[in-house]
Amino acid sequence: MKAASGSGKDFPDGYIYPYNVWDFVRPSFFCPHDLERIGALGDGGKVVCGMSRYERECPGPSSKQNKAQELIVYSFGVSDDSSFEAALLQRTNAAIWGYDYS
Incomplete structure (x- = not known):
């Protein structure tokens, strides 16, 4: 793919194109x-x-709040x-x- 694009350098994330x-x-x-938008380009x-709502209701590991609420996320096609x-x-x-099926 590098040869086809005419580029000899990779971007830091390993892809030929940054987006x-x-x-x-x-x-x-x-x-x-x-x-x-959450995650890399x-x-x-x-x-x-509603990400701010999830952060408020189910705070992350650095928070000292009660973590009684449970958030379950199903992510398909992780690759x-x-x-x-x-x-x-x-x-x-x-x-x-x-x-991920691939």
């Missing part, structure tokens, strides 16, 4: 809360509806970029189940 087409597409669903990041899941683990007390 993909989906980084420029805005979500097409209605969200009554805040929209925030490219295939790893995802748009989350080799789990930056979305890593960011969720840092910011919430989520139990993440990741699946």
